[in-house]
Amino acid sequence: MSNLALASLDDIDPVVADLSTLQSLRPVPRVSIQAFCETEAVANPLQRASEDRRMNKTHVKIHMGGIPTAIEFYSSAPTPNLIVLESRATPGELVSQLGQLAEFCDPTSKVVVIGHHNDVGLYRELIRSGVSEYMVAPISMADIVGVISAIFVDPEADPIGRSVAFIGAKGGVGSSTIAHNIAWSMSTLFTSEVMVADMDLAFGTANINFDQDPAQGIAEAVFAPERVDEVYLDRLLAQCAERLSLLAAPSTLDRTYDFDGDAFKGIIETAQRSAPLLVLDVPHAWTSWTRATLSSADEVVITATPELANLRNTKNLVDMLRKLRPNDKPPHLVLNQVGMPKRPEIATADFVEPLGLEVLAVIPFEPQLFGNAANNGRMLGEMDAKSPIVGTMSHMAHVLTGRAEVKARKGAGISKLINRLKLAKK
Structure with missing residues (x-):
């Protein structure tokens, strides 16, 4: 032989x-x-x-x-x-x-x-x-x-970074804000290099949230895939913090952004060779490239608010991801903006029951904290490091990097949330 x-x-x-x-x-x-x-x-x-x-x-x-x-x-x-x-x-x-x-x-x-x-x-x-x-x-x-x-696979080859894709069940549920804050938490908690890719080229907010105004970003890479390598990608990055860098979206409407399914594949693979942690801020859309991005990510996080349309969309996403990723863990679920005054809401237990998921985190409605952070181009941990919500972000960062297991959490500020719900019923 x-x-x-x-x-x-x-x-x-x-x-x-x-x-x-x-x-x-x-x-x-x-x-x-x-x-x-x-x-x-x-x-x-x-x-x-x-x-x-x-x-x-x-x-x-x-x-x-x-x-x-x-x-x-x-x-x-x-x-x-x-x-x-x-x-x-x-x-x-x-x-x-x-x-x-x-x-x-x-x-x-x-x-x-x-x-x-x-x-x-x-x-x-x-x-x-x-x-x-x-x-x-x-x-x-x-x-x-x-x-x-x-x-x-060569065991001596450079390690490939872990990718975490965030997507909202609807627009406006706060998926991007959560993605950016968890990326910041990862970079500060684990002294690890983290790269954020804002994939919403038309309306991305990462440059605003991180108070950056780079001249170049992810658009240059996606429109010139033949040029993408580690050196070129490094030139497109904006440094947001000591260990946090950003591939910013242009957030302009001077051209359309219609791509095929593999448009971001080379960028993502190159980014994974450049940083051990890659956070993908995926826009709320269903295209061939968003589908491909979600199906290939190491972890997927769906953010939703406790409303019926969000439940329907989350169910559709969960079912589709189970088909696309039959050998992977199911996506993580984050319930955001919970306890908004006078808004009828679906209880957390009722929301997750048809999904067959455990909720990763329940984040209460805190417009002042989130609004101040957004308007100042700062992360939640920079605005109020002692906030329970910042603790929740830290917990999620640990789970998504494999440093902790999902555990039942009532959510940050749960007593305040219960009081608000009681007041809303009056």
Whole structure:
């Protein structure tokens, strides 16, 4: 089997047992993968893996039939970057069949074998022979993505930053304000570089909220994608704080902003190589590029106010994101402007019940704090560091960076909120 590429993974655990581990994996580069399966129990998780967002760049083709089918297929066709083979054969038969297949394999092609015999001796024999990995059925989708990632993603490569996308269930619910304040909290709490990308090119408010007036910003990058690299992106950034930088939107209407689905893809990937934390301020719209941005982000945060139209829109977003991101955690939900005087509201428990979500945070209606911060181009933590709402922003920053778990929170200033609700009923 000298024709099979040597790529032993003895020092890497190939089994990814849960989705939390799956989320830590880097995207697989643009490679071709062909699988030959004998059972639906293996073909189905392979199909699910091919649809995972970390495998977006790969081209996967699944055939039914094991190693004999692969031998027949590759006798007249070139081999791809990776061949995945399922075999129920005995260890001796398996080694013999792989020897026949090796005659048709390109030296650069890698091979993963999924067998039905938990045999240490067989595993060692296959690894010595040049098989990249031997897995024992049954397998999960996460197992497959983990193994493929381990084979093709360079562990010595620069880390890819974590992306968090914020979108409002309706316009005016405060999604951008929350995104900007959480980005500021991340930069101050964790001494980590944070980049904010204001993707609302026509009406973005990040430049106002951060009191910036940059001559260039994200528009220059999206209209000249061929120029985008780390150096060019760095020239477009406005420095908002010691560890916080901004790709500002032009916020002008002198041209239209109609883009295709991949328009921001290169910008986001370049930004993730430049900063460990990337906050995406996504406008309330449903286009091919907003859909693509939300489907590929590491975390998604939906901000809503406790009203019926917000509930309907949130439900639609949650349902769609579950289809687009079947192997990821559901989006986070923030209820904002809760307790507005004289406004009829849906109770938090009633709001989240049809969504099947836990609320990440409940933020009370505090027009003076938010208004003063907005009018002065300051963050909430700069205006009143002791405010309970600032504590809520800190909690959300911890959760979204994986430093804390979601826990039941009554929300900042809940006693004040209850009193307001009582007064509103009078």
